[in-house]
Amino acid sequence: MSEPIVLWGRESSANTQKVLWCLLELGIPFERRDVGGKFGGLDRPEFLAMNPNRRIPVIQDGSLTLWESHACVRYLAAKYGAGTIWPVDLAERAIVDQWTDWVATDYQNGWLDLFWAFVRTPPSKRDAARVADALNWTHRTLKVLDARLAESPYVGGPAFTYADIVSGISLFRLATMGIELPPVPNIDAWHQRLRQRAPFRQAVEINYDELIGREVS
Amino acid sequence: MKILGRKTSINVRKVLWLAAELGLDYEHEVWGRPDRDPNVAEFLALNPNAFVPVLIDGDFVLWESHAIMRYLVEREGRGPVPADIEARALMNQWLDWQGSDLSPSATYAVMARVRKIAGWDDPERIKQSLAGWTRHMNILENTLADGRPFIIGDGFTLADISIGLQVYRWTMIDGDVPEMPNSLAYLGRLLQRPAAAPWMMPATP
Ligand SMILES: N[C@@H](CCC(=O)N[C@@H](CS)C(=O)NCC(=O)O)C(=O)O
Numbered sequence: 001m002s003e004p005i006v007l008w009g010r011e012s013s014a015n016t017q018k019v020l021w022c023l024l025e026l027g028i029p030f031e032r033r034d035v036g037g038k039f040g041g042l043d044r045p046e047f048l049a050m051n052p053n054r055r056i057p058v059i060q061d062g063s064l065t066l067w068e069s070h071a072c073v074r075y076l077a078a079k080y081g082a083g084t085i086w087p088v089d090l091a092e093r094a095i096v097d098q099w100t101d102w103v104a105t106d107y108q109n110g111w112l113d114l115f116w117a118f119v120r121t122p123p124s125k126r127d128a129a130r131v132a133d134a135l136n137w138t139h140r141t142l143k144v145l146d147a148r149l150a151e152s153p154y155v156g157g158p159a160f161t162y163a164d165i166v167s168g169i170s171l172f173r174l175a176t177m178g179i180e181l182p183p184v185p186n187i188d189a190w191h192q193r194l195r196q197r198a199p200f201r202q203a204v205e206i207n208y209d210e211l212i213g214r215e216v217s
Numbered sequence: 218m219k220i221l222g223r224k225t226s227i228n229v230r231k232v233l234w235l236a237a238e239l240g241l242d243y244e245h246e247v248w249g250r251p252d253r254d255p256n257v258a259e260f261l262a263l264n265p266n267a268f269v270p271v272l273i274d275g276d277f278v279l280w281e282s283h284a285i286m287r288y289l290v291e292r293e294g295r296g297p298v299p300a301d302i303e304a305r306a307l308m309n310q311w312l313d314w315q316g317s318d319l320s321p322s323a324t325y326a327v328m329a330r331v332r333k334i335a336g337w338d339d340p341e342r343i344k345q346s347l348a349g350w351t352r353h354m355n356i357l358e359n360t361l362a363d364g365r366p367f368i369i370g371d372g373f374t375l376a377d378i379s380i381g382l383q384v385y386r387w388t389m390i391d392g393d394v395p396e397m398p399n400s401l402a403y404l405g406r407l408l409q410r411p412a413a414a415p416w417m418m419p420a421t422p
């Protein structure tokens with residue numbers, strides 16, 4: 001037997017939750033090590049040798065050390081999930097890939113920034129203009145996602161794929177952070193579908209009290 | 218096959234450079250502000266985000282520059298994507314890093330100090346953007362310090378296209394920036410590729 005995959009990252013980290021959820025969906029053995037946030041450890045030379053960006057998640061699988069949550073998810077899905085969460089057909093997979101990149105370069109810049117500006121920043125230091133910008137961005141991208149989910153039950157198409165993982169980790173926080181969002185009925189229905197998956201509940205519905213009012217990690 | 222987008226966009230040039238590497242036949246349609254506003258029904262039907270690039274391949278429509286690049290290589294069955302799954306993972310890691318870290322940190326400074334677009338003139342934001350861009354360039358610089366010719370090692374991959382275009386922009390900054398000798402040598406290697414040079418020109422930084 002080879003060594004189990006190691007996932008480095010605290011479970012309250014949104015980007016780590018993507019990889020955690022993916023590993024649980026694939027049902028492969030792994031060990032998770034707490035680093036980042038209240039656990040610290042990102043400035044240690046051993047960690048910086050794995051990821052010079054001093055960020056989580058990082059995975060180790062045999063001789064491979066990999067960072068960037070989406071690269072980790074794509075790799076795990078391709079290696080262990082071909083035909084399930086990783087479509088084999090090129091055109092189908094390209095669409096999954098497109099939405100995965102959209103999450104990294106557009107969607108996440110809205111809702112994650114809102115989470116920082118509104119939840120992680122103590123009320124006394126909140127910057128109203130930054131909250132408003134993040135909220136606008138979140139509204140715009142939620143509408144794009146809602147329209148997408150009007151045409152297909154999952155983000156990447158007819159079946160659950162890794163595009164649902166990278167986008168779906170937003171749902172618990174969006175629903176609980178105490179900010180009014182526009183009506184997004186298709187996203188709500190998709191959220192209910194995802195909630196039926198045990199790996200979603202286990203990886204994403206994670207209490208984040210430790211992050212409230214804590215700007216520095 | 219059609220590629221939509223203006224050449225002044227780095228994300229469009231990624232796809233155009235790759236198309237040249239692969240020797241693809243395609244039609245180029247200029248879209249994107251200020252040349253042609255994508256906020257019109259005809260374009261939004263292709264990409265609801267109103268962003269370029271967009272690829273149209275028969276009935277198939279795809280957006281997001283990195284997704285387009287990966288699709289084209291797999292469609293052709295050849296090109297700068299490693300067959301080995303671990304090497305491919307590292308290529309994707311650096312592609313994601315360009316898209317979600319390096320490029321966003323540089324955006325404000327690119328508008329202010331490279332493309333010199335009116336209205337991008339807040340000194341505090343220029344300073345912040347240059348600081349973030351420099352921090353990411355240092356990570357690139359240290360990664361290349363072991364003498365590897367390309368970002369994941371010996372072979373040229375899609376990640377070199379995305380990062381190379383960004384390093385070219387770094388060399389076009391109007392103002393003093395720290396020296397990055399490894400990154401400049403890397404850019405020099407990329408510029409030797411016949412398919413690369415047209416996409417890194419002073420007129421389209
Ligand atoms: N683009 C990176 C972003 C990684 C990132 O921002 N990670 C955060 C946690 S979500 C981090 O490392 N924060 C520092 C900490 O946890 O101490 C990815 O997708 O992996």
Ligand SMILES: N[C@@H](CCC(=O)N[C@@H](CS)C(=O)NCC(=O)O)C(=O)O
Nearest residue numbers: 105226228249250268269270281282
């Ligand atoms: N993540 C997207 C980003 C696309 C993007 O930001 N495109 C910019 C140009 S670089 C754009 O379309 N801007 C609006 C315009 O040109 O009108 C990608 O890589 O394709």
